[in-house]
Amino acid sequence: MTRRTDIDLGTLLPLTPIVFEILLALGAGEQHGYAIMQDVAERTGGRIELHAGTLYRALSRLLDGGFIEELDERPAGGNDDQRRRYYRLTTLGAAVARAEAERLEAQLSVARARRLLRRNP
Secondary structure, X not given: OOOOOOOOHHHHOOXXXXXXXXXXXXXXXXXXXXXXXXXXXXXXXXOOOOOHHHHHHHHHHHHHHOOEEEOOOOOOXXXXXXXXXXXXXXXXXXXXXXXXXXXXXXXXXXXXXXXXOOOOO
């Protein structure tokens, strides 16, 4: 895993919507690829539907960037498919996801101030 300690998170932003959605999914805890696809589809009401190729290319980039890591251990219980790979956020991944959420929150604040959005959704 790539370790980055002295990095300006702003240089990693903005994230693509797909990458941000994957990080949001993993913010809830470790998951395998299919569960990530289901989580994103459910949270977005089907507006974002990840296909396997898109998901696994993004996961590969996130692994290479040190934002997520693949787990060596398997979840408890015997109902797991051994082919599944499980992923979790790294400290860097969580920090980048938080920075992106804050960036988007600031944009929404401006949109509300300019009356493009209601103040209380």
